[in-house]
Amino acid sequence: MEILKVENLYKSFVGTEDVVTGVSFQINEGEVVALIGPSGSGKSTLLRCLTLLETIDQGSIFVAGEPMVTTSPAGVVTYAPDTALRKIRLRIGMVFQNFNLFPHFSVLRNITEAPIRVAGMAPAEAEALAHQLLAKIGLTDKADAYPYQLSGGQCQRVAIARALAMKPDILFFDEPTSALDPELTGEVLKVIRNLAAEQMTMMVVTHEMAFAREVADRVIFMDKGQIVEEGTPETLFGTPTNARTRTFLGNYNLNSGS
Amino acid sequence: MLIIEYIAPLMKQVILLGTGALTTLRIFFLTLLFSLPLGLLIALARMSPRKWLSAPVKLFILIMRGTPLILQLIFFYFAPAAILPEGLRFTLPRFSAAVLAFSLNYAAYFAEIYRGGIESIPQGQYEAAAVLGFTKSQTFFRIILPQVIKRILPPVSNEVITLVKDSALITVLGISELFRVARNEANRLFSTTPLFIAGLFYLFMNWIVTKVFDAAEKKLSYYR
Numbered sequence: 048m049e050i051l052k053v054e055n056l057y058k059s060f061v062g063t064e065d066v067v068t069g070v071s072f073q074i075n076e077g078e079v080v081a082l083i084g085p086s087g088s089g090k091s092t093l094l095r096c097l098t099l100l101e102t103i104d105q106g107s108i109f110v111a112g113e114p115m116v117t118t119s120p121a122g123v124v125t126y127a128p129d130t131a132l133r134k135i136r137l138r139i140g141m142v143f144q145n146f147n148l149f150p151h152f153s154v155l156r157n158i159t160e161a162p163i164r165v166a167g168m169a170p171a172e173a174e175a176l177a178h179q180l181l182a183k184i185g186l187t188d189k190a191d192a193y194p195y196q197l198s199g200g201q202c203q204r205v206a207i208a209r210a211l212a213m214k215p216d217i218l219f220f221d222e223p224t225s226a227l228d229p230e231l232t233g234e235v236l237k238v239i240r241n242l243a244a245e246q247m248t249m250m251v252v253t254h255e256m257a258f259a260r261e262v263a264d265r266v267i268f269m270d271k272g273q274i275v276e277e278g279t280p281e282t283l284f285g286t287p288t289n290a291r292t293r294t295f296l297g298n299y300n301l302n303s304g305s
Numbered sequence: 306m307l308i309i310e311y312i313a314p315l316m317k318q319v320i321l322l323g324t325g326a327l328t329t330l331r332i333f334f335l336t337l338l339f340s341l342p343l344g345l346l347i348a349l350a351r352m353s354p355r356k357w358l359s360a361p362v363k364l365f366i367l368i369m370r371g372t373p374l375i376l377q378l379i380f381f382y383f384a385p386a387a388i389l390p391e392g393l394r395f396t397l398p399r400f401s402a403a404v405l406a407f408s409l410n411y412a413a414y415f416a417e418i419y420r421g422g423i424e425s426i427p428q429g430q431y432e433a434a435a436v437l438g439f440t441k442s443q444t445f446f447r448i449i450l451p452q453v454i455k456r457i458l459p460p461v462s463n464e465v466i467t468l469v470k471d472s473a474l475i476t477v478l479g480i481s482e483l484f485r486v487a488r489n490e491a492n493r494l495f496s497t498t499p500l501f502i503a504g505l506f507y508l509f510m511n512w513i514v515t516k517v518f519d520a521a522e523k524k525l526s527y528y529r
Contacts, residue, residue: 136436141432147427147433149433150452164443165439209437210437213438
């Protein structure tokens with residue numbers, strides 16, 4: 048079953064290169080998709096459109112079959128009404144590059160606040176869920192800590208738990224390890240890897256090629272706002288057909304020294 | 306015997322000044338009561354993308370910060386009777402005019418402090434809240450405002466300390482607050498002692514203000 052369907056999505060801003068020009072793809076339930084490409088290729092903008100942080104210029108987005116936004120043949124963009132959008136929001140989670148934890152809340156409250164206030168979960172139930180999630184990310188002993196007391200890797204794991212607490216159908220990651228040093232990257236990737244093993248549907252914007260190759264079911268390569276090539280990690284990393292993909296992966300291998 | 310002769314009139318003065326200080330405190334608390342929430346509304350209006358809302362508020366802030374408070378006191382007391390059309394003229398009681406002028410003036414300053422605080426909160430906080438499904442008002446009151454309050458405590462404490470001292474300006478409306486009482490006593494006794502005692506009163510009040518803000522900062526120091 049498809050969780051996400053994107054058709055012919057366009058988004059541009061005044062004064063920035065990071066645009067999306069006609070992107071279509073879909074993600075099925077349980078699939079892990081890695082989105083790779085050079086900086087300014089539109090990956091982050093695409094993710095921000097899919098998570099309703101930006102409004103699109105053209106195109107359609109469906110989440111679990113429900114229209115989030117559609118464009119008529121005449122080119123009129125229509126977002127779903129607020130009540131429907133609120134429901135769709137609950138289906139999608141997002142993990143940011145800079146974690147964006149709430150500094151004034153404890154780790155536990157960072158995780159429970161949205162389930163209680165937004166999803167209407169009973170506080171006791173939300174706390175039980177939060178403790179489960181903390182066990183999952185290996186931070187059981189940090190429930191009462193505040194974000195400033197955590198390392199970057201721990202913060203990002205909490206941010207993942209916070210997103211998971213809303214039980215999303217699909218979880219988006221925007222370069223989840225780019226703000227971390229290599230030492231801390233591993234612990235975050237491990238959490239994502241475990242989620243993949245549990246069939247969590249995910250779309251990960253990443254520069255970690257080895258990780259993309261290992262965890263993703265499918266890899267999408269974007270450049271200049273368009274999807275240049277997509278396929279299984281084996282084909283995309285092993286035998287890329289497009290010249291731009293080859294150049295990008297070639298540069299990457301040189302830069303990362305592997 | 307001699308000591309009592311010296312102490313007794315001093316005590317009398319302190320008690321007299323104390324009654325003046327009560328008026329000062331009334332002005333102080335009423336001003337905070339009105340200006341702190343009003344400042345937040347003004348800040349939000351000032352940051353509104355709607356020009357019809359932000360433009361007049363900007364002008365208001367300019368006027369309130371750009372003219373002397375003592376002039377504003379005089380204005381709110383005398384202007385309604387002087388410039389309004391016949392039939393609509395009125396005069397506020399002195400004390401109310403003073404509270405009005407102080408509240409509007411301090412609200413303008415607080416508004417700019419709030420604005421600075423609100424704008425210093427990273428965009429990522431709003432985005433994280435939006436993605437989790439918080440409404441705009443939940444985001445503001447539960448996520449943004451608590452962080453703003455922590456950040457603006459030092460500049461707010463500055464303003465509050467200034468307010469204690471600025472309260473002396475209402476003497477211009479003939480209200481018997483601390484400074485006026487002290488000056489009257491000084492004139493009557495032909496001595497500067499009452500003025501210096503008044504100084505100690507101001508100092509004491511601001512010592513308490515400082516303590517309160519220290520405690521508040523400490524209470525909010527559980528996170529960074």
